[in-house]
Amino acid sequence: MAEAIAFDIAGELITKLMSRAPSQIGVRWNFKDDLDDFKRTLSTIKAVLLDAKQRYVKRTP
Incomplete structure (x- = not known):
């Protein structure tokens, strides 16, 4: 769960940087x-x- 939040935040940051990068x-x-x-x-x-x-969840009883 925490990984998904971190990836979403990083993705948003990259998107914002990309929109400002050329200028x-x-x-x-x-x-x-x-x-x-x-x-x-x-x-x-x-x-x-x-x-x-x-895969881990499927293998865990």
Whole structure:
């Protein structure tokens, strides 16, 4: 449960940073691309953790 909340907060933070990145940071540092990569990585980690949790619950009597 706590993991889901942490991922949701991180996702919202990334979304807000992405909307401001081009205007405040500039495109020369590829900040938006880095945030896109981080968002995909975070999504993958979330999916793996949720799958592991579901498998654990199924195996636990």
